Amino acid sequence: xxxxxxxxxVSAAPGQKVTISCSGSSSNIGNNYVSWYxxxxxxxxxxLIYDNNKRPSGIPDRFSGSKSGTSATLGITGLQTGDxxxxxxxxxxxSLNGVFGGGTKxxxx
Amino acid sequence: QVQxxxxxxxxxxxxxxxxxxxxxxxxxxSSSNWWNWVRQPPGKGLxxxxxxxxxxxxxxxxxxxSRVTISLDKSKNQFSLKLSSVTAADTAMYYCASGRxxxxxxxxxxxxxxxxxx
Numbered sequence: 001x002x003x004x005x006x007x008x009x010v011s012a013a014p015g016q017k018v019t020i021s022c023s024g025s026s027s028n029i030g031n032n033y034v035s036w037y038x039x040x041x042x043x044x045x046x047x048l049i050y051d052n053n054k055r056p057s058g059i060p061d062r063f064s065g066s067k068s069g070t071s072a073t074l075g076i077t078g079l080q081t082g083d084x085x086x087x088x089x090x091x092x093x094x095s096l097n098g099v100f101g102g103g104t105k106x107x108x109x
Numbered sequence: 110q111v112q113x114x115x116x117x118x119x120x121x122x123x124x125x126x127x128x129x130x131x132x133x134x135x136x137x138x139s140s141s142n143w144w145n146w147v148r149q150p151p152g153k154g155l156x157x158x159x160x161x162x163x164x165x166x167x168x169x170x171x172x173x174x175s176r177v178t179i180s181l182d183k184s185k186n187q188f189s190l191k192l193s194s195v196t197a198a199d200t201a202m203y204y205c206a207s208g209r210x211x212x213x214x215x216x217x218x219x220x221x222x223x224x225x226x227x
Binding site for chain 1: 156
């Protein structure tokens with residue numbers, strides 16, 4: 001069982017918007033930055049969002065991140081079939097441990 | 110742009126030691142950065158294994174701490190993972206990555222599959 005809780009799956013139609021939640025506690029999300037990773041089938045994870053809401057160079061602004069208290073949210077607008085992937089949140093825990101969410105599978109219907 | 114490449118045996122016997130190396134190209138291991146190992150069992154999610162700072166400080170996942178060692182080899186511009194007393198539960202894709210869980214791991218290797226089996 002993961003320290004951070006994500007919904008196992010979400011789905012939406014092309015062009016629509018979807019959000020993925022990530023719930024933690026005061027020892028992790030509540031006091032640390034959150035990052036988000038996209039893992040396309042058969043590939044390594046890719047950093048999408050860091051420091052709660054910043055996008056690395058090359059990541060389109062269709063992807064956004066936010067954090068409130070002990071929860072974080074990844075938003076994706078203008079869904080494309082190429083966005084179908086597993087999405088993971090991650091952060092640092094004050095027990096000196098890196099922690100990931102269990103992952104959310106996005107299906108673009 | 111830094112690139113990372115994992116290498117090592119794809120098959121390890123139970124109770125043995127898993128040893129992997131991550132080669133760093135396009136940058137120096139001695140730059141101000143952290144270097145990580147992350148694994149993913151078949152069909153499951155990501156698990157952070159540990160990190161090492163370019164000066165040698167380490168942090169490990171408490172659930173693996175007694176079996177894990179991450180080290181640097183600056184002469185070869187690479188860092189390594191050793192995981193002892195392996196069981197079938199350690200079968201996974203192993204990734205190396207740069208950065209920190211605290212603020213995002215921005216570069217990942219392509220991963221290497223390790224199977225624990227006799």
